[in-house]
Amino acid sequence: MIYFKKVLKKIISPYRIAGSLFSSQYALMLEYRAEIVLWAISGVLPLIMLGLWTGAEARVLAGITKEDITRYFISAFIVRQFTAVWVMVSFEEDHIEGKLSPFILQPIYPFWRYFFSHVAEQFTRIPFVLVIMIFLFIGFPQTFFIPSNKELIAAIIAIFSAFCVRFILHWTFAMVNFWTERASAIERVLMIPYLFLSGLVAPIETFPESVRAFALLTPYPYLLSFPAKILSGANVNLLQGFLCLFLWGSLFMFISFYAWRNGLKQYSSMGA
Amino acid sequence: MAIITVKDLRKNFRVSVKRPGLSGSLKNFFNRKTILVEAVKGVTFKVSQGEMVGFIGPNGAGKTTTLKMLCGLVHPSGGELLVAGHKPQSRNTSFLKDITLVMGQKQQLIWDLPPLDSFYVNAAVYGLNKQEASKRIDELAAMLELNDELVRPVRKLSLGQRMKAELLAALLHRPSILFLDEPTLGLDVNAQSKVREFLSKYNKRYGATILLTSHYMADITSLCSRVLLIHQGSLFHDGSLDELTLKLSPYRAVRIELKEPQPKGLFVNYGQLEEFNGCLVRLLIPRETLTDSITSILNNFPVKDLEVCDPPVEELIGNLFKNPNY
Known part of the structure; x- marks a missing residue:
């Protein structure tokens, strides 16, 4: 019986920690609701790109219909809202100001604190994103579309997976x-391939063949284009997409563990 | 039995150096120079379970670095370190559940939420169920005299209330070893005294081992039976405060008030004349001749009042740090 209780406690414990971290971070994010509205609005780049691509000749040349491009960029807007990652900035701040030290001394990998802070922020965004979508569909009724249940479930899983991989990627670089001590500059550099290779400014299909082949060798198309295409109802190779997300995620997770272990040997606990 | 064993502990940091001004900045940009700083130079000591030990020393002496190595935050450059049977730098879960670090100038509570939210996160992290966590929170809150403060956002609390809440968060998992870095920093006299009182109670109730650094001698004198004086990265003294006083000052201060003025020359043979004002004499007399000297003074002079005391320990330590020969 005691053994059973111990096993049960071991099984429940991670869920309790996750629930507790999520609820406290969610409560914290609700305190910053005005800031979150601004962050949600700041992610409108796909909608700007939609405006540019609607009348672009390149779209016609690539054989993409107006309806397809609209659906794609609206989906990209949603994906971007729920895959935003700022862990490099938070980690750098905590590292420099000495706030990281208490986290290191607790029996939980600090990764999870930042992870749940991001997840909580994304949950806080849901109502604001819905409001933006409602305004968008009222203003442009021809853009209205509802994905099928299957597409929606696959898209939610793909968006969350894309967020996880992007988070792990940034976490790995945060170890620098x-x-x-000033690794957040790397985030600016990481933004460049993300902008051009993820499908944020142009659908992957419109890329020259060689660029598209190169892009598909990087994790970026799977972080935005892949979930956006699922959500927009486009024909996507789900198995290949999820497999790539899994492989990229695993690779960076492995590197981040190694970097964390060695980084801690360098840690001087500055600012504390 | 020793719960902390430290042998020849060392820590070196590589620090970049830069000359001031624009030219210094440009030179530094192209050719960054670094120097090796020996923050801790072969410190050795042992601490028994339930002991309260104070680390004292000036800023940059190496006491906080030593504390950070003991709790596993900083990797040592050399030497051996064993805390509760673990190598701290390995940060095993069982080790982390056994210790806590409280930094007076840093906080772990979530700034915009009430302390209770942070407490329940900590409870989950340390594997405490809700009932057990609530019980411990109530118990510690009573000891720390915290009530309504627990449901107010941390940012709205006074420094003293925040420090108490920090202590509660740090002690919720009932650690047996406490590392406290300046726990009373910036607090007013009353708040300092409350924190000290709480630490003393915690030590007695749970038999916890407490290592603390502080610049306030009152923290050390009221809590620690043993002090470790760290100076320029080395251990200068390990023992009681009285022993330290004896080590730093082999003299005692004697203040004599006379009924009528006496010639100055009559006192110089007793010891070092610190102050002379006709009827008021202040002498530093070697401890070994103190009794004989006082007997002689009382027999030979018209003494109105006589006082013997130790020079203040802060003054002695301050003098030590100013002395380049140490």
Whole structure:
């Protein structure tokens, strides 16, 4: 009986920690609701690109219909809302100000604190994103579309997977803080391939063949284009997409563990 | 039995150096120079279970770095370190559940939420169920005299209330070893005294081992039976405060008030004359001749009042740090 209780406790414990971290971070994010509205609005780049691509000749040349491009960029807007990651900035701030030290001394990998802070922020965004979508559909009724249940479920899983991989990727680079102290500049650099290779400014199909082949060798198309295409109802190879997300996620998770272990040897606990 | 064993502990940091001004910045941009700083130079000591030990020393002496190595935050550059049977730098779960670190100038509570939210997160992290967590929160809150403060956002609390809440968050998992870095920093006299009182109670109730650094001698004198004086990265003293006083000052201060003025020359043979004002004499007399000297003074002079005391320990330590020969 005691053994059973111990096993049960071990099984329940991670869920309790996750629930507790999520609820506290969600409560914290609700305190910053005005800021979150602004963050949600700041992610309108796909909608701007929609305006540009609607009348673009390149779209016609690539054989993409007006309806397809509209659905794609609206989906990209939604994906971007729920895959936003700022862990490099938070980690750098905590590292420099000494706030990381208490986290390191608790029996939980600090990764989870940042992870649940992001997840909570995304949950806080849901109503604001819905409001933006309602305004969008009222203003442009021809853009209105509802994905099928299957598409919606696959898209939700793909969006969350894309968020996880992007988070792990940024977490891995955040470890550079242990050596340079100002690693958030790397985030600016990481934004460039994300902008051009993820399908944020142009659908992957419109890329020249060689660029598209190169893009598909990077994790970026799977972070935005892949879930956006599922959501918009486009024909997507689900198995290939999820497999790539899994492989990229696993690779960066492995690197981040290694970097974390070695980084801690460099840690000087500055600012504390 | 020793719960903390430290042998020849060392820590070196590589620190970049830069000359001031634009030219210094440009030179530093192209050719960054670094120097090796020996923050801790071979410190050795042991701490028994339930002991309260104070780390004292000036800023940059190496006491906080030592504390950070003991709790596993910083990797040592050399030496051996064993805390509760673990190598702290490995940060095993069982080790982390056994210790806590409280930094007076840093907080772990979530700034915009009431402390209770942070407490329940900590409870989950340390595997405490809700009932057990609530019980411990009530118990510690009573000891710390915290009530309504627990449901107010942390940002709305005074510094003293925040420090108490920090202590509660840090002690919720009932650690047996407490590392406290300046726990009373910035607090007013009353708040300092409350924190000290709480730490003393916690030590007695749970038999916890407490290591603390502080610049306030009152923290050390009221809590610690043993002090470790760290100076320039080395251990200068390990023992009681009285022993430290004896080590730093082999003299005692004697203040004599006379009924009528006496010639100055009559006192110089007793010891070092610190102050002379006709009827008021202040002498530093070697401890070994103190009794004989006082007997002689009382027999030979018209003494109105006589006081013997130790020089203040802060003054002695301050003098030590100013002395380049140490």
